[in-house]
Amino acid sequence: MRKHVQAVVWLLAVSAAGGASPAHAEEPQVALAAEVGAAGGGGTTPGGMRLGGRYLYRMTDHVWFDGGVHFTFGAPTTGCSRTPPDGMSCDHGVADGFSGDLTLGLRRNLRGQGAFTPFVRGGVFGRVLRFAADDVTGAAAGVEAGAGVAAVVRKDVAVVGSAAAFAGGAWLGSGVGSAGQLGMMVTLGAELRLP
Secondary structure, rough: HHHHHHHHHHHHHHHHHOOOOEEEOOOOEEEEEEEEEEEOOOOOOEEEEEEEEEEEEEEEOOOEEEEEEEEEEOOOOOOOOEEEOOOOOOOEEEOEEEEEEEEEEEEOOOOOOOOOOEEEEEEEEEEEEEEEHHHHEEEEEEEEEEEEEEEEEEEEEEEEEEEEEEEEEEEEOOEEEEEEEEEEEEEEEEEEEEE
């Protein structure tokens, strides 16, 4: 897993450096975003309504640092069962559990048309997660990659739609132990772009 994270970070750094030119001073240098959407999980991966925000900092004309904090709120249903002698296995539904995520990555804008600018993004995430009905808590880390489009409403405001997938590993208590994290998310949000 560590090799996968290192490979993604290296690829993002190379992508950001390739053809990079300094950002123009008159262009927005910082953006703050709010997002709402849905995350699909299952097994030991929380899913449900996803709320959060992003901080974007322009590094070059086309590349932004992309950091975010997001929370996923799913149904508090049971999905774990005891396995002999002292273990537990979990098989939750696609929209169960809770997670709080911190993501760090890069976003690269692609060639747009008019007010619409498509982009790709990728990065790493750290997560705390909980399935309250089963009293199972844990932590996870992994990588995510996605794409979207930003539509400029006015010079300093854009509406953004995006989709992403993530994969990683987790350690959960209550006898569950190590487990995978695999899922996808779709969000709609707004960005306020600052000079």
